[in-house]
Amino acid sequence: MNIIAILNHMGVFFKEEPIRQLHASLEKAGYQVVYPVNDKDLIKMIEMNPRICGAIFDWDKYPLTLCEQINALNEKLPVFAFANEQSALDVSLTELRLNVSFFEYALGMSDDIALKINQAIDKYKGELMPPFTKALFNYVEEGKYTFCTPGHMGGTAFQRSPAGSIFYDFYGPNAFKADVSVSMPELGSLLDHSGPHKEAEEYIAKTFNADHSYIVTNGTSTANKIVGMFSAPSGSTVLIDRNCHKSLTHLLMMSDTTPIYFRPTRNAYGILGGIPQSEFSRDVIATKVAATPNAVMPNYAVITNSTYDGLLYNTQYIKETLDTQFIHFDSAWVPYTNFNPIYEGKCGMSGEAMPGKVFYETQSTHKLLAAFSQSSMIHIKGDIDKETFNEAYMMHTSTSPQYSIVASTETAAAMMRGNTGKKLMQDSIDRAIRFRKEVKRLEKETEGWFFDVWQPEDIETTECWNLDPKDTWHGFKDIDADHMYLDPIKVTLLTPGMDGDNLAETGIPASLVAKFLDERGVVVEKTGPYNLLFLFSIGIDKAKSLALLRALTEFKRGFDLNLTVKNFIPTLYAEDPKFYEDMHIQDLAQGIHDMMKAFKLPELMFKAFDVLPELKITPNAAWQQELRGHTEEVKLEEMVNRVNANMILPYPPGVPLVLPGEMITETSRPVLDFLEMLCEIGTEFPGFETDIHGLYHQADGSYTVKVLKQD
Known part of the structure; x- marks a missing residue:
């Protein structure tokens, strides 16, 4: 970021010569200087090139309007105006409020002006960079000798091996210098939420309209488990979107809870629809609780928002209607909703907090913002026991987090701030x-x-x-x-x-x-x-x-x-x-x-997702049975009236079709028919196999599933 654009009123000697001198001083300071042909060209240049760190123009020719146009693109960009014909008394209060500094055309002043420009640009760069990323960059620039992890020591170890050297050269030195240990006190701690890490999470919370935000370095799969582990204690009942991500099924397998499912719609194309409003009413939930063994009225609910195919809910209705303390919006696919008015009222952090309720929004920063893979965030609106929540956080978070992922998560937030x-x-x-x-x-x-x-x-x-x-x-x-x-x-x-x-x-x-x-x-x-x-x-x-x-x-x-x-x-x-x-x-x-x-695919899809398999035992109980070895493999077509041990989910769309502890009965046989169709297409047409988690392809071409042994 070292490009300065100069829009000069050429053809006037007393203006041209000072600009030539300034050009030389700026190049000596390490800047690249470019000359747009007019104000429209300057605006387009700023719009298309984020590495421009300053704009200089002739105030006598391009006054207030140009400043406003630049401000609309980037309100922090340093703008410098040369003026001779207008005196300071001619500058209005509005103009002074804009991010613009004034200089006069004068010979022999270029080094002083370049110094002030450089100071303004340094301040600009400092304001752009968020707190943790800035601290990490400063640490790398210090070049300390460390005698702690990681063992590659800023990349030095890689350069001692031919294979390692190729690896090092591919990524470049800073990737390794920024991979540092948790032993660096000046960088704080992600687990303790201290120092620059704490500042980063406060910065993110403000950016995403949350009361609290947490950086998660191993994906929203982990973020979902953290939220669920805190919000659904053992013995409780969980309201969960049937079209949930498999990470939430894994949460059910890990935690001794009873699931009750929201039933979404689906169309003939197989596109996942939303959960009908009636599913959020207390009466419908109470009826489901009464029909589910060991279930109690739930205090924690999970809704996928948006769906995989891009459908967003009227979240305000859900917040007002759903009678649970904790409402969790799994928003892995929409980390950008806080940054355009068309999403207002359609995301978890929209609107204000509500007394007695806590709203979560888990977001995959890496999916549709600019961040490294596995970057994720938990946003919270409402009051929680932060100490207990952090225990759940630490259960699922590495004690050696990847700091580059942390920095990229924070930088993704920085990129979305302002104009x-x-x-x-x-x-x-x-x-x-x-x-x-x-x-x-x-x-x-x-x-x-x-x-x-x-x-x-x-x-x-x-x-x-x-x-x-x-x-x-x-x-x-x-x-x-x-x-x-x-x-x-x-x-x-x-x-x-x-x-x-x-x-x-x-x-x-x-x-x-x-x-x-x-x-x-x-x-x-x-x-x-x-x-x-x-x-x-x-x-x-x-x-x-x-x-x-x-x-x-x-x-x-x-x-x-x-x-x-x-x-x-x-x-x-x-x-x-x-x-x-x-x-x-x-x-x-x-x-x-x-x-x-x-x-009869459309009819089959409607039926397969309309009648759920029968819950016989909880996913957690089924997993415990599997850990004890109380399972066996049977042919896919023999799984009717057998309790499934693992989840079965086809990709796409990657949502569970059969969950651990569920049984396909004659009523829900279309689920099996759908799976058999997917398998047959792959068998008949090489290269068109469907990736189905929970189905095991045998050497003879058949498929098996793992079920619980019968007593």
Whole structure:
């Protein structure tokens, strides 16, 4: 960050010569100096290049308006104005409040002016960097000799080995110098929440509108367990979203609690819907408690917000209606909701605290903000016993946290502060909406078929779009008004194959498109039967968006030409050259589509997720049985009326289908039918195997599951 932009009123000698001298002084101080051609060029340069650390312009030509434009982009950016024709008395109070320093054109003053500019830029950089990251950087710059962990000693050990040297050179020196021990008192402690670590969490809490925030260095899977371990003591009952992440199932396995499930909806595409409002009422919960052995009225509830496919709740309704002390929003996929007004009232930290209630929001900072993998945060609104909460925190947190992850979590928060953060988020939303509109335009203008977008017909307004019960586009039945909203940056594309709630005569399974895109360097976030999910995070730029559009049009062109699998998707051909020899892409697509028709996929999906397996014992009790060896493996088709030992969850979407301690009965047999369909597609078509946690593929091609032994 060492670029200074000078917008000068050229052609006037008494102004040009001082600027030339200043240019020389700034270059001597280590700055790169660039010259935009006009004020519009300067604004665009600042907008497109975050490494610009200062702007200099002629106040006589570009006064207040330019300052306001710069301020709207970055209110902290140092701005320097040269003025001769305007006196200090001509400068208004409003102008003085802006972040601008004034100098006069004068020969021989360049070194003094450059010194003041450098001081302002140093202050600017200091204000940008959050507390822990700043302390870590300072520690690295000090270059202390340590005789403690980690053993690579700032990277020195790696450089003593040929293999280590290659590893060291790939990452660079600072990656190793910043990997430090918990023995450094000047950096404080993540476990004790002291020193710069404490300042970092206070900084994050303020940024995310929380009363307290905690940095978690091993993902939201761990953040969820920390929150649950504190909020649901042994013997209690937990209200939990049936479409929860598997980390919450692991919480149930670790803790002796009884689960009662919120029952979400699902449409024919397999897109996860929301939990109906009725599920949050005390009467419905009381009925479920009465029907569940050993259950009591719950004090802790977990809701996935947003869903994997980008549906957000009216969280204010849930907060006001749900009669539990602790309400936990698993918001792993939406760490950005505090930074644009379209998300107001749709996230856990929206609004004010409520007496007698505690709201949690667990967020994967690394998923859709700029942070290292495993960066996560716990946000809390309301009063908690912080000492006891920290015991739960320490149960799941390493005593040797990775400080680079801590710094990246804090820096992600710093990036979202102020006008620069608001612009980052707005740009992300705008880019996603432009992409959506471009796909719709191509769909209308393209001959034959093209991809569609799962969204309302009219998206002219920038908002989270309401799922109106009167509309049909979303495919959900009997939904509540003003309850669920579609996040614009979660873009779901639809492939041909669905006709309302039924399968069409012909179709293009989305998994086929995903394999084609992957071969061209485009990775899909989630692939359903006939839908593909793309995340337009702040890291998606115009080039990536255009690359995706181009790849989609290339798929259509190749598919319409009915190219061979060998030429169209070589990596798929390599999975089984004998099987795919001379096979054409349209035949492959239709073959998979016909199998889905044979299994009556939409009907099967509705049934599979409508009737839950029967809870026989708690997940914790089932896990204890497994630890004692009271399990056996049976064929997949033999699991009916047997108590499952492990969770079974297909990817996608990666939410549990059968939980430990549950039994598939004749009533819930569609669950088994759905699993068998996924297995058969993978058996029939090499390369299309579904990753199913809890199913074990045997050498003879069959699948087994682990069940509890019968007495």
